[in-house]
Amino acid sequence: MANITFITQGNIPVTVHGESGSVMALAVENNVAGIDGDCGGVCSCATCHVHVAKEQFSLVGEASEIEKDMLELDDDADEYSRLCCQIDITPELDGLVLTVAG
Amino acid sequence: MMNAQPPKETCIIVGASHGGVNLAFALRKEGYSGRIQLLDTDKRVPYHRPPLSKKHLISDQPAGQLLKPLQAYEKADIDLQLGVTVVDVNPSEKSVTLDDGTSHVYTQLVLATGAQPIIPPISGVDSAAHLYTLRTAEDAQAIAEAFNACEKKRVVVIGGGYVGLEAAASLQLCGAKVTVLERESRLLARVTAPDMSDYFYRLHQENGVAVFNAKNVSEIQTHNNENLVCCSDGSQYPADIIVVGVGVRVNTHLAEKAGLKLDNGIAVDGNNQTSDDSIYAIGDCCAQFNTHYQRWLRLESVQNALEQAKVVAAVICAKTPKMNAIPWFWSDQYAVKLQMVGLSQGYNKVVVRHERVNPESFSVWYFNDDELLSVDAVNHAKAYVLGTKLIAQRQRVDIDKLQDSSLALNSALLVQI
Numbered sequence: 001m002a003n004i005t006f007i008t009q010g011n012i013p014v015t016v017h018g019e020s021g022s023v024m025a026l027a028v029e030n031n032v033a034g035i036d037g038d039c040g041g042v043c044s045c046a047t048c049h050v051h052v053a054k055e056q057f058s059l060v061g062e063a064s065e066i067e068k069d070m071l072e073l074d075d076d077a078d079e080y081s082r083l084c085c086q087i088d089i090t091p092e093l094d095g096l097v098l099t100v101a102g
Numbered sequence: 103m104m105n106a107q108p109p110k111e112t113c114i115i116v117g118a119s120h121g122g123v124n125l126a127f128a129l130r131k132e133g134y135s136g137r138i139q140l141l142d143t144d145k146r147v148p149y150h151r152p153p154l155s156k157k158h159l160i161s162d163q164p165a166g167q168l169l170k171p172l173q174a175y176e177k178a179d180i181d182l183q184l185g186v187t188v189v190d191v192n193p194s195e196k197s198v199t200l201d202d203g204t205s206h207v208y209t210q211l212v213l214a215t216g217a218q219p220i221i222p223p224i225s226g227v228d229s230a231a232h233l234y235t236l237r238t239a240e241d242a243q244a245i246a247e248a249f250n251a252c253e254k255k256r257v258v259v260i261g262g263g264y265v266g267l268e269a270a271a272s273l274q275l276c277g278a279k280v281t282v283l284e285r286e287s288r289l290l291a292r293v294t295a296p297d298m299s300d301y302f303y304r305l306h307q308e309n310g311v312a313v314f315n316a317k318n319v320s321e322i323q324t325h326n327n328e329n330l331v332c333c334s335d336g337s338q339y340p341a342d343i344i345v346v347g348v349g350v351r352v353n354t355h356l357a358e359k360a361g362l363k364l365d366n367g368i369a370v371d372g373n374n375q376t377s378d379d380s381i382y383a384i385g386d387c388c389a390q391f392n393t394h395y396q397r398w399l400r401l402e403s404v405q406n407a408l409e410q411a412k413v414v415a416a417v418i419c420a421k422t423p424k425m426n427a428i429p430w431f432w433s434d435q436y437a438v439k440l441q442m443v444g445l446s447q448g449y450n451k452v453v454v455r456h457e458r459v460n461p462e463s464f465s466v467w468y469f470n471d472d473e474l475l476s477v478d479a480v481n482h483a484k485a486y487v488l489g490t491k492l493i494a495q496r497q498r499v500d501i502d503k504l505q506d507s508s509l510a511l512n513s514a515l516l517v518q519i
C-alpha cells in the first residue's frame with residue numbers, strides 16, 4: 001500500500017513496504033534500528049520517535065494531544081516529530097521519509 | 103591439533119519474553135559475536151504480553167503482536183528455540199540441561215524466567231469449569247474461546263489487580279456480565295493510593311462491572327459446567343468463566359538448582375549479576391537494589407525487563423551500562439489511559455490534581471515530605487512526562503502551585519527554585 005523510507009541514526013536509508021497497521025509495527029517488523037516500540041504501540045514509551053520530512057508533514061498530520069505531551073519526554077523532539085505508532089499506514093503515505101530520532 | 107580456534111563464547115538465555123528477547127538483540131547491538139541461544143517453553147514466537155489482557159483478549163488473534171518478526175532472529179543470528187524447557191543448571195560445569203535431555207555449555211547464562219500466576223488454594227478450584235489465569239497467549243486464547251462458546255457470559259474475576267481489572271474491562275466491553283471479587287478493602291491496594299483505588303472502583307461500576315471489595319473467596323462449587331463462587335461472608339456469584347488474577351510466583355526453580363542467592367526473587371547486583379559471576383537474571387524474576395529509591399525491589403513491568411536487558415548486554419560486552427532507576431508502567435482500561443512513573447511506597451503526602459480544561463484528566467502526585475516519589479496520571483500524558491523529569495532530577499516541586507488547578511500544569515509552574 002505504501003513504501004516508507006526510514007533514515008536510521010547511521011544515516012542509512014531503509015525503504016520498506018507496508019500494507020496495514022502502524023508505521024511503528026512496520027519498522028519493528030523490518031528491524032529498523034532505533035525504533036523499539038517498547039510499549040507495543042500504545043503511546044506510552046516514546047521509543048518510536050521519528051522526524052517527518054518538513055515538506056511531507058501534512059501527509060501524516062499533527063500529533064494528538066497525548067502524543068505531543070509524550071514527545072516532551074525526548075529533548076530531541078521538534079515541530080516535525082511524531083510517535084510513529086500513532087501513524088497508520090495508508091496509500092497517501094507512499095514515499096514518506098522518516099528520520100529515526102536519536 | 104595445532105592452531106585450534108578457541109571455542110566460541112556462548113550466551114544462553116532462558117526465557118524468550120520481554121527480557122530475554124530484548125537481551126538477545128541488545129547483545130548483537132553491543133557487538134557480541136558469540137553464539138546466542140534463546141530458549142523458551144512457550145511454543146509461540148515471542149509476543150507482547152500487555153495486550154493479552156487489553157484489546158487482544160477477545161480478538162480473533164489473541165496471540166497478539168510479536169516482539170520481533172521471526173526473520174529478525176535469523177538475521178541477527180540468534181538461535182531461538184521454542185517449546186523447550188531448561189530443567190537443570192550446573193554452574194561448576196557451566197552447562198544447562200533441557201527437557202529433551204540435551205546439555206549445552208555456556209560462557210554466560212541469563213535467567214529471564216519471569217513469573218507465573220498463582221492459583222490460590224481455594225476449595226474446588228481444581229475442578230472448576232472454565233477457570234483461567236492470564237499470563238500467556240495460550241491463556242488469552244483459551245479465555246476467548248470459552249467466552250465465544252458460552253451463552254450467558256457471566257464472568258467472575260478473582261483479584262482486583264491490573265491484570266484482573268483489565269480483563270474485566272475487556273470482557274465487559276465485549277458483552278460479558280462481569281463481577282470482580284477483591285480480597286482487600288480496596289482495588290489495586292498493593293500498588294496505588296486510595297484515591298486511585300476509588301477512581302478505578304467507580305470507573306468499573308460505571309461501566310457495568312460489579313466490583314466487590316473485602317471478598318474472600320472460600321469455595322468454588324461446580325455443577326454442569328456452571329460455577330458458584332462462594333465467599334467467606336456467605337455471598338455467592340454464579341460464573342460460566344472464572345479468571346484468576348491474584349498475583350504471581352517467581353520462577354526461581356533453576357536459580358535454586360544453581361544455588362544462587364534468592365531474596366524475594368533472584369538477587370542481583372547493579373549489573374544484574376547473580377551470586378554466580380557467570381549467571382545474570384533480568385526482568386520479573388529478579389530482585390535488585392534500586393539506587394533512586396534506596397530499596398530492594400522486584401518489579402513486574404515491561405520497562406524493567408527492557409532496562410535490565412540493556413544493562414546485561416552492555417556488561418557482557420564490557421561496556422558501561424546506562425542505568426535508569428525510575429520505573430514506569432501503564433495500564434489501559436475502557437477508554438482510560440493510566441500512566442505511572444516512580445514508586446509511591448513511603449509517601450506521606452498526596453496531591454490530587456483535576457484539570458479544569460479537561461475533566462477526564464487527572465493526576466495523583468505522591469510525596470515523602472518534599473520529595474516527589476511518583477505520579478499516577480489518568481488520560482494525562484503531560485503530568486506523566488513532567489513527573490518523569492522531576493523525579494529523575496530530584497527537583498523540588500511547588501506543592502501549593504501544583505494544587506491550584508487554575509494554573510496550567512507545566513514545568514515552570516512546578517519547579518521550586
Ligand SMILES: Cc1cc2nc3c(=O)[nH]c(=O)nc-3n(C[C@H](O)[C@H](O)[C@H](O)COP(=O)(O)OP(=O)(O)OC[C@H]3O[C@@H](n4cnc5c(N)ncnc54)[C@H](O)[C@@H]3O)c2cc1C
Nearest residue numbers: 117119120121142143151152188215216385386402403404
Ligand atoms: C496480562 C498481562 C498484562 C500486562 N500488562 C502490562 C502493562 O500494561 N505494562 C507493563 O509494563 N507490564 C505489563 N505486564 C507485565 C509484563 O508483561 C511483565 O513484566 C514482563 O512480561 C516480564 O518479562 P520477563 O521477560 O521478565 O518475564 P516473562 O514475560 O514472564 O517471561 C518469562 C519467560 O520465561 C519462560 N521460562 C520460564 N522458565 C523457563 C525454563 N525453565 N525454560 C524455558 N523457558 C522458561 C516462560 O515460558 C516465559 O515465556 C503484563 C503482564 C501480563 C501477564
Ligand code: FES
Nearest residue numbers: 037043045046085
Ligand atoms: S511504541 Fe510506545 S509510544 Fe510508540
